[in-house]
Amino acid sequence: MLRRWWRRLPDRLDRRVVVAAWASFAVQVLLVATGGAVRLTSSGLGCPTWPLCTADSLVSTPEMGIHGLIEFGNRTLAGVVGVAAVVVLLLVVRVRHERRDLALLAGTVVLGVVAQALVGGVTVLTGLNPFVVGFHYVASVALACVCAAFLVRLRVVPADGGSGRAPAAFRVATVVLVTTAVVTILLGVLTTGAGPHSGDAQAGRNGFDATLLQHVHAWPSYVLVAVTAALTVVAWARRMPVRAWLLALLALEGVQVLLGLYQARHGLPVLAVGAHMVLATLLAAATTVVALCVAGYGPARSLHVPARSEGVRRGARGSVR
Numbered sequence: 001m002l003r004r005w006w007r008r009l010p011d012r013l014d015r016r017v018v019v020a021a022w023a024s025f026a027v028q029v030l031l032v033a034t035g036g037a038v039r040l041t042s043s044g045l046g047c048p049t050w051p052l053c054t055a056d057s058l059v060s061t062p063e064m065g066i067h068g069l070i071e072f073g074n075r076t077l078a079g080v081v082g083v084a085a086v087v088v089l090l091l092v093v094r095v096r097h098e099r100r101d102l103a104l105l106a107g108t109v110v111l112g113v114v115a116q117a118l119v120g121g122v123t124v125l126t127g128l129n130p131f132v133v134g135f136h137y138v139a140s141v142a143l144a145c146v147c148a149a150f151l152v153r154l155r156v157v158p159a160d161g162g163s164g165r166a167p168a169a170f171r172v173a174t175v176v177l178v179t180t181a182v183v184t185i186l187l188g189v190l191t192t193g194a195g196p197h198s199g200d201a202q203a204g205r206n207g208f209d210a211t212l213l214q215h216v217h218a219w220p221s222y223v224l225v226a227v228t229a230a231l232t233v234v235a236w237a238r239r240m241p242v243r244a245w246l247l248a249l250l251a252l253e254g255v256q257v258l259l260g261l262y263q264a265r266h267g268l269p270v271l272a273v274g275a276h277m278v279l280a281t282l283l284a285a286a287t288t289v290v291a292l293c294v295a296g297y298g299p300a301r302s303l304h305v306p307a308r309s310e311g312v313r314r315g316a317r318g319s320v321r
Contacts, residue, residue: 105149
């Protein structure tokens with residue numbers, strides 16, 4: 001039975017892999033959204049134990065109310081994320097000899113989801129320690145970036161020896177872009193950890209000055225917009241393939257800046273904070289795509305394996321399955 005099931009898996013990349021990869025990325029982002037809902041509704045300890053929801057029940061009970069339902073819903077979605085990651089891995093594992101990069105990325109997501117589940121347990125068992133909660137969010141953003149990298153590597157192939165596609169100064173500026181984005185997100189996590197949305201009324205804060213951190217968090221975000229704008233202008237002037245992604249990234253950054261200003265001036269409304277968290281994840285994913293494009297990944301030549309590998313397989317077997 002296992003052999004029959006194994007043979008049903010594709011021995012080359014096809015549209016099933018594309019659909020599964022997009023689904024995996026989508027549920028990763030959705031998990032960030034539901035995790036934000038847990039925090040912003042003070043449902044972080046809605047399920048007070050882990051891995052069970054209560055000492056006697058795997059699922060939330062009616063007595064736990066809406067907070068238990070929200071927290072358990074987030075845990076359930078984490079299981080869906082794990083299933084989606086495993087499906088992607090299974091779909092690419094048979095072609096790992098052709099595209100080991102995809103198998104490595106898919107395997108990283110699977111292991112990351114398992115690690116995230118353990119970190120989630122530590123988060124609950126430590127009473128929503130703000131540093132653990134912050135790490136939990138950063139890890140989710142990182143996994144979304146790995147999923148985005150998988151999508152890029154799936155649909156495009158290296159061209160012109162990689163980084164030679166972009167001028168050296170452009171590549172250096174892209175490194176600055178990525179570094180600034182990382183710093184901005186980390187400062188945002190610290191800012192949230194110092195603010196009022198702790199996930200539970202009894203959860204502690206990280207001890208930093210929230211007002212000061214709001215300003216410190218804003219500074220690199222402005223630098224990020226400026227660097228992205230400069231790269232976008234150059235990319236459009238030179239008609240570089242990355243120009244559309246840079247424009248999309250610039251739009252995301254603009255919305256994020258406006259949301260940040262709105263939050264700071266209106267007492268951190270939960271919907272704005274939640275949107276800010278989700279958009280930060282999309283911003284990180286878009287930054288990943290831009291970095292890979294600048295690193296030399298041009299338009300896709302095929303959906304499955306590179307043409308050179310196809311030729312090798314023809315010579316070895318006389319035909320391509």
